[in-house]
Amino acid sequence: MGVVTALVRSAFLVNAVYAESSRAYGITPQQGQLLCVLMPQPYGMSELGEVLGLAKSSLTGLVDRTVQRGLVRREPDPRDGRAVRVGLTEEGARLAHAFYDETCRRVEALPSALSGSERDRLAALLARVVLDNKVPEVFTDPDVSP
DSSP states (O other): OOHHHHHHHHHHHHHHHHHHHHHHTTSOHHHHHHHHHHSSOOEEHHHHHHHHTOOHHHHHHHHHHHHHTTSEEEEEETTEEEEEEEEEOHHHHHHHHHHHHHHHHHHHHTTTTSOHHHHHHHHHHHHHHHHHTTOOOSSOOTTSOO
């Protein structure tokens, strides 16, 4: 299998795991991504749009639906009185951490047939691809507090 095929198929594999975790917690994969991004801190709408790669209208709809579920809240931006930031509610933070832990557990199991050194090499190579392509931090390392 070539690198293109392997990367595309692995992306589908990770997306499927993300979708399974989302279903288990009664949220959409997009809501799961939003919750994970917001775990460390609230973000402004434009920052969220950049990180999640969403157009303003798509992001507004996602945030609206997640606000209605009581998982996130809009709050005034202390640096700009005209802007709002989006942050997790208490319920959203609990769900985000549970969803994050479950998703990490499921993804961690994907390369279970690899030896420890193979897993380390895979992680190093994928990290290089991610860093070289400046992928936004939509999901952090499970060994590092989000």
